[in-house]
Amino acid sequence: MREEAERWLRSLPNELAPHREVMRALMREAERDPAIRVLVVGCSLGRGAADELSDVDAMYAVADTAWRDAVRESAGVVRRVGDVIDMHQQIIEPANRELVPYQHTFAQYASGVQLDLVVAVARDRQAPRPDWMVLYDPDGRIVGEPQATAATEELVRRWMHVALVHLSACAKYLTRGSLWEANAQLDAARAELWRLWAVAERIADPQYGLTAVLDAPDAPMPGNIEATVAGLDRRALRSAAMSCAEILVWTWPRAISTVATADLAMPPLAEWVLKQLRDVAT
Known part of the structure; x- marks a missing residue:
């Protein structure tokens, strides 16, 4: 998984070098924290459509028992990733009460990169979204064919x-x-x-x-x-x-x-x- 992620990161064009460094730093944080079980990036980066103005849209999936600790510590993680100009964090309560809350963080880095980071509870198994690039998944939790969200x-x-x-x-x-x-x-x-x-x-x-x-x-x-x-x-x-x-x-x-x-x-x-x-x- 590490080699595949690194290969994908190296394949990104030079204009995405600052984004690459943010994602590598997110990977390092995931590897050093046993509570983090999954790191994925998505949206334009995952689709291969990103440019220098694109955000890094990322998700950490953490062990259920460690979620509250991860939320408390996430600001420190974001600051270790890069030089933060400003940051805003909030807990999102889904309208569907069967779904668990998650934390969203927006951070503006001095490099110009903007980070949208979700900290969510990890599922035992989860199919990837079509725009996901999995950067860290030591347990093999992201499995199966990519699934887009269909309208009901x-x-x-x-x-x-x-x-x-x-x-x-x-x-x-x-x-x-x-x-x-x-x-x-x-x-x-x-x-x-x-x-x-x-x-x-x-x-x-x-x-x-x-x-x-x-x-x-x-x-x-x-x-x-x-x-x-x-x-x-x-x-x-x-x-x-x-x-x-x-x-x-x-x-x-x-x-x-x-x-x-x-x-x-x-x-x-x-x-x-x-x-x-x-x-x-x-």
Whole structure:
């Protein structure tokens, strides 16, 4: 494992030399701490798409009994990896109560590298994600074929509902003349549209929305998606929101049909929101 990891690190281009040093330091910390059972990096580095502006997205998986100690000591680990300009840490409580909490750390290094580090409880066995590069795994816990996260019917329906609610709020704020708030709601609706588009195009990890679409080789963009962007002008924002709603309506049948075989009808809220937007005075 060590030789394979080193071979991969050496293969990185020169522009990623600072990233390489951060990852090597993370490996050294894993090797010296018996509580750390897995170190992986992912996202653009794992996919081979990183450039000098990319973060190092990494995860330490630690023994269950050592997680709290690892969380307390993680700031020291991050500082030993490099010269830290600033750092922020938080414990994330997953919405799914069946999942255990994990710690997220963001660190800015003087080298220019940004680190996003997760400290999680190690599983006995875990399939890798498609974008993972395993740098340390002495127990062989990461096994099997890479598995992307697939959307569920519940998620697809939720994303559509949330998008429509944001567009409804956009219409309300346009009517009130609050253009900043209308623009924020339009941006939020478009974020959900990207997730639905990724589902419709059968792109892996659609929960990442735009990032998933851009990372998929040769993935098409939604037609007229540029029309969903506008400045702080009521007429332009209304037109952009209408375009966003129309693309949602067009995308919905393909998105829902990838995860469901029944109840494929357009949500009634869609027509209501379209009417709201049409009725906004400009």
